Amino acid sequence: MATTDVVPQELSGQPGQRRVVVVNDMSIQVATVNGSGSQSSNTVLLRSIFQMGVPISGKNLFPSNIAGLPTWYTIRANKDGYIARKKEIDLLIAMNAETAQDDVKTLTAGAAVLYDEPLALDKVRDDLIYYAVPYDKLAASVGAEAKLRKLIKNMIYVGVAAQLLEIDFAEVEKAVRKQFSKKVKAATLNLAAAKAGHDYAAANLKKRDPFYIQRMDKTKGKIIVDGNSAAALGCMFAGCTVVTWYPITPSSSLVETMIEYMKEHRVGPDGKATFAIVQAEDELAAIGMVIGAAWAGARSMTATAGPGISLMAEFTGLAYYVEIPAVIWDIQRVGPSTGLPTRTAQGDVLSTAFLSHGDTNHIMLFPNSVNECFTMAQDAFDLAERFQTPVFVMSDLDLGMNNWMSDPFPYPDKPIDRGKVLSKADLEKLGGFARYKDVDGDGVGYRTLPGTDHPAAAYFARGSGHNEKGQYSERPDDFERNMERINKKFETARSFVPRPELMGGGKSKIGIVGYGTSHWAIVESRDQLSKEHRVETDYLRVLSYPFTREVYDFIERHDRIYVVEQNRDGQMASLLKLDIKPELTPRLRSICHVHGLPIDARSVTDEFMMMEGK
Amino acid sequence: MGNTPTNAPIAAPTPVPTPTPTPKTNRIGLQVIDYRGGKTTLCAGCGHNAISERIIDAMYEMGVKPERVAKFSGIGCSSKSPAYFMNRSHSFNSVHGRMPSVATGAMLANKNLIALGVTGDGDTVSIGAGQFVHLMRRNLPIIYIIEDNGVYGLTKGQFSATADLGSTLKSGVVNDLPPVDTCAMAIQLGATFVGRSFSGDKRQLHTMLKAAIAHNGTVMLDVVSPCVTFNDHEGSTKSYKYMQAHEEPLHEVSFVPAFEEITVDYDPGTTFEVTMHDGSSLRLRKLEREYDPTDKIQAVSRLMESHAKGEVLTGVFYINAKAPSFIDMLNVTDEPLATLPESVTRPSREVLAKCMEELQ
Numbered sequence: 008m009a010t011t012d013v014v015p016q017e018l019s020g021q022p023g024q025r026r027v028v029v030v031n032d033m034s035i036q037v038a039t040v041n042g043s044g045s046q047s048s049n050t051v052l053l054r055s056i057f058q059m060g061v062p063i064s065g066k067n068l069f070p071s072n073i074a075g076l077p078t079w080y081t082i083r084a085n086k087d088g089y090i091a092r093k094k095e096i097d098l099l100i101a102m103n104a105e106t107a108q109d110d111v112k113t114l115t116a117g118a119a120v121l122y123d124e125p126l127a128l129d130k131v132r133d134d135l136i137y138y139a140v141p142y143d144k145l146a147a148s149v150g151a152e153a154k155l156r157k158l159i160k161n162m163i164y165v166g167v168a169a170q171l172l173e174i175d176f177a178e179v180e181k182a183v184r185k186q187f188s189k190k191v192k193a194a195t196l197n198l199a200a201a202k203a204g205h206d207y208a209a210a211n212l213k214k215r216d217p218f219y220i221q222r223m224d225k226t227k228g229k230i231i232v233d234g235n236s237a238a239a240l241g242c243m244f245a246g247c248t249v250v251t252w253y254p255i256t257p258s259s260s261l262v263e264t265m266i267e268y269m270k271e272h273r274v275g276p277d278g279k280a281t282f283a284i285v286q287a288e289d290e291l292a293a294i295g296m297v298i299g300a301a302w303a304g305a306r307s308m309t310a311t312a313g314p315g316i317s318l319m320a321e322f323t324g325l326a327y328y329v330e331i332p333a334v335i336w337d338i339q340r341v342g343p344s345t346g347l348p349t350r351t352a353q354g355d356v357l358s359t360a361f362l363s364h365g366d367t368n369h370i371m372l373f374p375n376s377v378n379e380c381f382t383m384a385q386d387a388f389d390l391a392e393r394f395q396t397p398v399f400v401m402s403d404l405d406l407g408m409n410n411w412m413s414d415p416f417p418y419p420d421k422p423i424d425r426g427k428v429l430s431k432a433d434l435e436k437l438g439g440f441a442r443y444k445d446v447d448g449d450g451v452g453y454r455t456l457p458g459t460d461h462p463a464a465a466y467f468a469r470g471s472g473h474n475e476k477g478q479y480s481e482r483p484d485d486f487e488r489n490m491e492r493i494n495k496k497f498e499t500a501r502s503f504v505p506r507p508e509l510m511g512g513g514k515s516k517i518g519i520v521g522y523g524t525s526h527w528a529i530v531e532s533r534d535q536l537s538k539e540h541r542v543e544t545d546y547l548r549v550l551s552y553p554f555t556r557e558v559y560d561f562i563e564r565h566d567r568i569y570v571v572e573q574n575r576d577g578q579m580a581s582l583l584k585l586d587i588k589p590e591l592t593p594r595l596r597s598i599c600h601v602h603g604l605p606i607d608a609r610s611v612t613d614e615f616m617m618m619e620g621k
Numbered sequence: 622m623g624n625t626p627t628n629a630p631i632a633a634p635t636p637v638p639t640p641t642p643t644p645k646t647n648r649i650g651l652q653v654i655d656y657r658g659g660k661t662t663l664c665a666g667c668g669h670n671a672i673s674e675r676i677i678d679a680m681y682e683m684g685v686k687p688e689r690v691a692k693f694s695g696i697g698c699s700s701k702s703p704a705y706f707m708n709r710s711h712s713f714n715s716v717h718g719r720m721p722s723v724a725t726g727a728m729l730a731n732k733n734l735i736a737l738g739v740t741g742d743g744d745t746v747s748i749g750a751g752q753f754v755h756l757m758r759r760n761l762p763i764i765y766i767i768e769d770n771g772v773y774g775l776t777k778g779q780f781s782a783t784a785d786l787g788s789t790l791k792s793g794v795v796n797d798l799p800p801v802d803t804c805a806m807a808i809q810l811g812a813t814f815v816g817r818s819f820s821g822d823k824r825q826l827h828t829m830l831k832a833a834i835a836h837n838g839t840v841m842l843d844v845v846s847p848c849v850t851f852n853d854h855e856g857s858t859k860s861y862k863y864m865q866a867h868e869e870p871l872h873e874v875s876f877v878p879a880f881e882e883i884t885v886d887y888d889p890g891t892t893f894e895v896t897m898h899d900g901s902s903l904r905l906r907k908l909e910r911e912y913d914p915t916d917k918i919q920a921v922s923r924l925m926e927s928h929a930k931g932e933v934l935t936g937v938f939y940i941n942a943k944a945p946s947f948i949d950m951l952n953v954t955d956e957p958l959a960t961l962p963e964s965v966t967r968p969s970r971e972v973l974a975k976c977m978e979e980l981q
Contacts, residue, residue: 230980240976246966248958249729251722268976272968279954281965283729288755292722295715295752299726302713303691303734304959306966307726325716415977418970423963456959457691457711458731462655464688467704469714479659479704 029217031061031086034093037100038110042074047186048161049080053410054182055174056084057231060223064090065410066605071349077106086223091527092605097218100164101128119216121167136216140167145203151196159200166204172220176205230413234406237377238336239265241384242308246423249307250284251296256348257404258310258338290315294322301332302468304456306388308334313355314343323397324363329468332391336400338407341603350603351404353523356578359399360552368497370398371552375526381416386505392426394451394496405524405605427453431461439463442477443489450495497553504551507558511545518565522549522579525571531608540616554586562587568595571611575601648684648880656681658706668820668846669699669768673706679830683878691727691734695720695749698775699741699768718749721756724763731957732948736763742783743773746801757810757839759947764833764840767803770848771859778851789856803843805924808917808939813838816937819864820846825935828874837898838946864933871912871936872905897942905937914940
């Protein structure tokens with residue numbers, strides 16, 4: 008059986024007949040070809056289940072291509088709120104002739120397959136439950152023009168699946184209307200298609216699989232949003248004024264969504280914008296503009312992915328040494344060039360921590376949820392301006408581009424922190440200032456902005472060689488003192504960055520450390536370990552770098568610590584090993600997951616048990 | 622020491638107090654000293670120092686408040702020079718070839734700044750070619766000065782991409798690649814004030830800089846600025862001697878700022894007048910009767926012709942005083958984005974509630 012949570016239940020409509028049914032716990036995979044318009048249909052299916060009150064997540068596993076290559080969309084519905092990707096597929100909706108055979112072969116026995124009749128998939132294996140649907144015939148019956156039939160075939164499977172899973176069709180209708188809220192004609196046609204599928208299934212398919220969606224109340228008041236949109240909102244509410252960027256998957260949608268939000272909510276009654284968003288010629292220019300804008304006082308940011316981060320290395324070092332704020336969203340993905348740029352990873356942790364030449368270390372934040380994409384936006388800007396340094400928000404493709412359920416985001420509860428900036432009035436009182444002097448003992452100097460109307464406001468911004476007053480200097484003592492002070496800022500930042508989240512009773516000798524989207528698999532895995540293996544663990548979720556005291560304490564308190572992450576080399580584990588007492592480093596063990604798909608709980612559990620020697 | 626008598630008694634007591642002479646000031650009450658910078662560390666005789674002097678004079682005469690100016694540079698000898706003028710202006714010595722992006726960002730943050738970029742031929746045409754191209758396309762309000770000497774000075778005399786075909790290094794190495802004409806590039810790409818001058822042509826450069834200050838958009842000035850240490854020898858086409866022999870002014874440039882009353886008339890038959898964005902008047906007395914500096918095709922064609930003739934054409938090749946700048950197109954608030962208060966940059970609770978509702 009493809010599921011881990013099987014409950015014998017009385018089947019509705021079949022009194023007296025007992026059989027195994029699985030309610031509100033399944034993963035559905037839709038296999039299509041990209042460019043076929045399946046995204047709308049998948050969103051409708053996802054929303055229909057969500058509207059039934061069942062916790063969901065939706066993950067798009069797509070190729071780096073515009074049309075014609077295979078793509079998969081995975082919906083997980085889970086009554087207990089587990090929303091990590093599930094390794095096993097319970098219901099396959101096979102629409103892509105090219106991958107259908109393989110898709111079917113990888114299923115676990117007992118899974119259900121909904122397929123396009125001509126594919127004749129029921130010949131591939133005999134341990135699955137098959138439903139054949141004549142999509143072309145149904146599409147023609149809906150009366151769509153020939154060129155639209157390919158598109159509406161996708162909506163037909165939504166109707167079929169809804170009927171088989173017993174999703175209230177009213178919810179499908181509601182979801183279709185929301186999806187096509189601005190296109191009445193499209194809504195009507197798609198609704199007819201969904202209905203045709205639903206009616207066909209009711210009349211022709213005999214339910215043989217155990218999977219059902221039943222109403223719950225676990226999604227009331229919740230929103231569905233992707234991490235990039237959440238980040239865009241967060242940045243807008245964090246008072247961001249300048250965004251410069253270069254398109255790169257999977258970060259482009261962050262800025263594109265932000266453009267929409269900013270146009271709607273950040274243009275004054277006089278029609279003038281309180282922001283500037285500029286598409287740069289490359290990532291080198293994007294970060295250069297961020298730094299120029301931040302130097303001149305804007306709350307500025309960019310969004311990129313690993314290859315962009317590499318290109319931003321030189322400028323990041325300059326910003327670190329000149330001490331200029333910058334917010335950089337890294338929507339992490341698999342490595343260089345072509346192949347898997349549309350697949351998720353946590354692969355930039357180590358390179359970003361020390362990005363650039365010379366001695367550097369950078370503040371990083373690790374959001375695990377759309378909610379944290381929203382809240383960490385302000386954290387990032389505040390930290391960047393408080394410490395006059397680049398701050399990286401390490402999201403990833405899974406978080407950034409996939410749909411997540413969340414409570415509505417809280418309105419920011421703290422005022423915007425612009426850091427230490429001297430105004431004309433301040434300079435009139437002080438008479439002058441020394442740009443790089445540690446006046447307050449926290450390592451952070453006071454800066455002025457170009458355009459400040461005072462004869463003593465100006466300073467000369469340059470890289471490595473300057474004294475406290477910002478004057479040119481190649482003196483060894485000036486350089487050394489400056490480097491120590493910049494490091495002091497990093498130390499001070501430890502008590503300003505978001506603190507880690509601790510889960511577990513604190514009694515176990517086994518710890519798990521995770522961060523970002525790996526969190527969702529870890530949470531589920533810990534429950535699996537507890538229920539299936541009677542192994543209790545403590546869990547620390549790291550939210551930021553530099554690490555805070557709690558991280559060191561956690562490692563001190565546990566005999567062995569599994570660091571779970573989505574890269575090959577255990578990058579977070581390496582970063583921790585650089586920071587903790589040498590005698591503690593053997594305690595760290597890596598559970599690494601590196602195939603481009605979002606990490607799943609079962610893999611973590613299996614790897615954990617293997618490493619425990621059980 | 623000019624006319625100062627060297628045998629004059631030092632600090633001779635004067636029995637009758639004479640009134641202290643009022644120092645000369647410009648229209649905003651500043652002295653030329655208020656526009657000076659640190660002591661130059663460039664070689665004696667370097668063309669870049671002369672350009673710094675012309676910048677000081679032009680800014681002083683135009684009465685530009687130093688605090689409004691932001692200086693930008695990349696890497697190289699030229700990029701060091703912003704330290705040698707206008708100490709009361711903020712300055713950013715950025716990374717090699719990427720000053721345009723830093724300047725662009727700063728102008729996004731504060732559109733009231735007067736951006737002055739000083740760069741070199743290596744910084745612009747080789748490592749910075751990409752950013753140069755896009756700066757020109759955007760027509761960002763900036764005065765972008767290339768201190769063009771045909772060599773990498775700070776790394777001791779390698780050819781740059783503006784070195785002429787057949788010119789030689791001190792060591793005798795011959796350049797066998799064609800040069801990039803930054804002016805032709807800038808015109809094609811969208812800069813709206815494009816000219817070339819020579820660090821040794823005090824009057825022309827000074828006048829062009831004053832006009833540049835009055836322009837709203839990208840001013841691209843390629844200023845041939847001989848490198849006395851690595852490229853002032855026989856065989857160089859960027860030497861003082863070569864320039865004195867080959868400089869070919871396209872017209873005589875004069876400029877009447879908006880704040881001065883126009884007293885001198887001109888003959889439209891012999892002079893081309895351009896009314897600048899701020900009402901100033903740029904006058905180009907025609908040395909070549911047919912030349913029209915608002916015609917891109919003619920400008921590029923005349924530049925190509927000058928290369929064929931082996932002359933170094935100088936003057937304002939192209940100008941469009943009416944094109945909207947990049948900042949105009951962004952339509953941002955009058956107050957700089959940099960200093961907008963939280964009340965303006967953070968939308969209300971109601972806006973967040975609406976956004977959340979849309980996602981439900």
